[in-house]
Amino acid sequence: MSVKILIVFICTAVGTAAGYFVMCVYKRNFDYLDGVCKLLNELKRNISYRRDAAASVLGAAAIDSAQLKKNVAEYIAYTGGKADKPTLSRGFLSAETYARVCELFYSLGKSDGNSQLDELEMFLKTFGDMRAAAETKCKKQGAVAVKLGFLLGLGVGILTL
Amino acid sequence: MRLIPDKYAAPIRARLCYDRISEVRVINRAPVRVCYDGAYYYLCKTGITRDKSAAFIAGEREAEGIVMRACEHSLYTVTETLKRGYISVSGGLRLGVCGSGVTNGQALTAVKDFSSVNIRLPHQIFGCAAGLCAKAVADGTVKNTLIISPPGAGKTTLLRDFCRLVSDRGYCVLLCDEKYEIAASAYGAPTLDVGCCTDVISGIDKTRVFETGIAHMRPDVIITDELFGTDIESVRRAATCGISVVATVHAKNTDDVMLKPEFRAAAESGLFMLYAVISPAPRRAVTVFEEASI
Numbered sequence: 150m151s152v153k154i155l156i157v158f159i160c161t162a163v164g165t166a167a168g169y170f171v172m173c174v175y176k177r178n179f180d181y182l183d184g185v186c187k188l189l190n191e192l193k194r195n196i197s198y199r200r201d202a203a204a205s206v207l208g209a210a211a212i213d214s215a216q217l218k219k220n221v222a223e224y225i226a227y228t229g230g231k232a233d234k235p236t237l238s239r240g241f242l243s244a245e246t247y248a249r250v251c252e253l254f255y256s257l258g259k260s261d262g263n264s265q266l267d268e269l270e271m272f273l274k275t276f277g278d279m280r281a282a283a284e285t286k287c288k289k290q291g292a293v294a295v296k297l298g299f300l301l302g303l304g305v306g307i308l309t310l
Numbered sequence: 311m312r313l314i315p316d317k318y319a320a321p322i323r324a325r326l327c328y329d330r331i332s333e334v335r336v337i338n339r340a341p342v343r344v345c346y347d348g349a350y351y352y353l354c355k356t357g358i359t360r361d362k363s364a365a366f367i368a369g370e371r372e373a374e375g376i377v378m379r380a381c382e383h384s385l386y387t388v389t390e391t392l393k394r395g396y397i398s399v400s401g402g403l404r405l406g407v408c409g410s411g412v413t414n415g416q417a418l419t420a421v422k423d424f425s426s427v428n429i430r431l432p433h434q435i436f437g438c439a440a441g442l443c444a445k446a447v448a449d450g451t452v453k454n455t456l457i458i459s460p461p462g463a464g465k466t467t468l469l470r471d472f473c474r475l476v477s478d479r480g481y482c483v484l485l486c487d488e489k490y491e492i493a494a495s496a497y498g499a500p501t502l503d504v505g506c507c508t509d510v511i512s513g514i515d516k517t518r519v520f521e522t523g524i525a526h527m528r529p530d531v532i533i534t535d536e537l538f539g540t541d542i543e544s545v546r547r548a549a550t551c552g553i554s555v556v557a558t559v560h561a562k563n564t565d566d567v568m569l570k571p572e573f574r575a576a577a578e579s580g581l582f583m584l585y586a587v588i589s590p591a592p593r594r595a596v597t598v599f600e601e602a603s604i
Contacts, residue, residue, distance in 0.1 A: 202382035228383045231315060231375070231418050258384035265386045 157306035164302020165295060172291030177214065177241065179287045182280040184217040185250065189273045196269070203257045204228040218241040224254050225249055249275060313379050313399070313429060317351055318342055318366060320540070325357030330435060332462060332487075337426040338373050343367035373407070380405050391489075392421045398513075402432030402494030402502055423455070432466070432491055434502050438596075439471035442586050445449040445598050452476055452531045452554040454545075454581060456573075457559045459588035465558040466491055466535055468588060468596065470504060472556060473533045477505020484529035486519040487512045492535055520544035524551055531556060539572035546581060563587055564599060576600070 152273035188210055195206045204225045212218045220237050235254050239247045253272050260268065311319040314334060324333065326346065333345035339342045339470060341362055342353040351358035351531070352365030359365065369375075371579040380399045381388040397405040406428035409523045412420040446453045457472075459465045470492050477483040485508050487493045493510045500510055509527050513520045516534055519529035521544075531554045537545065550560045561567045564585055576582060 153335070196386060200385055200387050204382055204384070229312075233375075256384065258378075258381070260385060261389040262386040306585040 151171050153310050156309055157303065158305030159304040160309065161299060164297070164298040164300070164305065167302075168295035168298020171298070172287065172295035174241070175283065175287040175291045175294075177216070178243075178285040179280065181214040181217050181242065182276055183211050184214040185253070185276045186273060186280055188212070188217075188221075189253075189269050189276065193266060193269050193273070194255075196266055200262060202228070214291075216242065220250065220254070224257070246279065249279070266295070313376050313403075313405075315369075315372070315375070316497075321353065321357050322354055331431055332433070333431070334429040335426070336368045336372050336376060336429070338368055338370055340368055342368055343370065348462075348594075351378065361596045363447075373409075375429045376427045376429070377405070377424045378408055389420060393418050396489065396595055398490035400496040400501065402491050404432075404452065404489060404491045405431045406604040417555060419449075430462075430491075432494060432502065433464075434475075435467055435471060436503075437471065438464075439468050439475055442468065442584075442598055443472055443597055445474040446472070446556070447476060447481075448585065450481075452481060452556065453583040454554055455556045455586060456537075456551055456567070456582040457556070457558040457586045457588065458564060458567055460557070460562050460590055463588045463590050464594050465560075465588060468586070469533060469535060469558055470502060470558070473508060474503050474505040476531055476533075477508040480507060481530040482528065483508040484519070484523045484527050485510045486514070486516055486523070486534035487515075487561075488515060492533075498576045517544050520548055524548060529553055533557070538558065539570055542572040542576050542581070545575070546579075547558060549581060559594050562590075 188207060190212050192206055193204060195201050206222045208225050212221060219240065223237050224235045237254060239252055242250065256268055258265070311323060314336070318334070322334075322344070326344070331344055332348070335343040335345070342365060343350050344353045344358055346358055351360060352360075352362055354366060362549070377397065378385070380397050385392075390406060391397055395407060397407060399405060407421065407424055408426045409421045409424040411418050412422055421463040442455070446449045446455045457465055457468055473483055473485055473492065475487070483505060485493055485504055487495065487510055490512050492501045492502070493504045493512065494507070495510050495512045504510065511523060516537075519534070520532065525571050532548055533556045535558050537557045545557065548555050559567060559573065561570070562596060564587060568577060580601055583601045585601070587597045587599070589595045589597070
């Protein structure tokens with residue numbers, strides 16, 4: 150009997166873990182977009198007052214997303230080097246997110262203060278919308294994935310018996 | 311060296327003495343030139359040459375690349391100074407920049423299509439102003455002094471050392487470093503030695519510095535670079551407040567200075583007590599005149 154309970158428990162745990170994994174995939178996308186929005190706000194704040202170079206603002210910002218950290222490091226390396234364009238890794242980003250992120254990093258520092266602020270505002274709107282969509286997806290589909298994973302695991306466990 | 315392409319930096323690093331370079335001039339699609347020991351040469355693989363055919367030819371958008379690296383890929387940090395034709399880079403480097411203006415009616419809003427840059431390297435020569443300092447500092451005061459020289463002869467180097475010497479004697483010096491090239495301040499601290507008693511105001515125009523500095527910093531001496539006729543009134547105001555002013559002006563000699571109406575009036579009224587004339591490179595000798603002899 151205890152073996153049977155153990156099998157059901159293991160299947161349920163694996164199913165739930167799979168559900169959590171799916172939720173984490175949604176979450177890391179949300180974290181990335183949330184981080185970009187925070188960076189954009191930080192840049193806007195800095196350009197409105199101190200006008201430090203974009204690389205030093207980005208370098209000093211606290212970033213949670215590992216992928217965003219990587220992209221920022223790539224941008225900083227580009228500003229310190231002699232390449233014409235930053236080379237950004239795509240990682241888990243969707244084609245659309247990646248295209249927008251490239252657009253953002255390519256446009257940084259290419260115009261005067263007011264134009265740059267306008268551009269950042271535009272990017273903030275774009276990334277804000279993407280973040281809202283990612284947040285909804287993360288909350289709704291993430292929760293569904295965990296529940297489905299649990300039920301699927303439980304089902305598989307019972308069927309195995 | 312981080313500003314220029316590696317192929318230019320390599321021979322400079324390997325073959326030339328950094329202290330003897332004062333300028334690197336890059337014009338799109340033209341030979342790259344270097345001012346070495348006060349004379350211009352073409353930059354080539356083996357260092358410098360008089361042979362134009364051996365020189366490096368700058369790329370089509372070389373100037374833009376240098377400008378972008380100079381502003382750390384953030385043009386908005388330098389828009390205002392670009393409109394005045396230069397960029398200040400940390401470490402006291404100054405880039406003269408040429409390009410096309412973007413205007414909105416009468417107002418210049420931006421500069422685009424950069425066509426050439428002149429990278430001017432700062433030098434600190436300790437003790438080069440000792441002779442001038444000995445004549446300018448007397449009876450516990452610093453005489454109002456005007457340093458005269460054509461561009462590139464070493465005005466700023468002389469002024470920086472003068473500032474250091476006067477400051478280290480305990481005078482409260484207010485340094486107006488409008489173009490960040492005297493003290494080369496970065497993150498709130500000078501990167502070049504301008505003395506232990508020097509307050510540095512960077513990136514702010516002279517008129518404002520003279521007003522606020524006199525009111526709030528109580529300096530004994532105000533030191534500033536590149537006076538124009540419009541700045542003379544501020545100098546006069548400082549002098550009437552009992553504050554000494556040491557400044558520089560672009561001119562070949564005292565006769566040239568007297569051709570500028572505001573400076574002539576200043577000389578006639580005895581505003582400056584001492585004139586130091588620097589002869590052009592490579593000699594760079596400093597000749598000091600008392601006001602009475604002008």
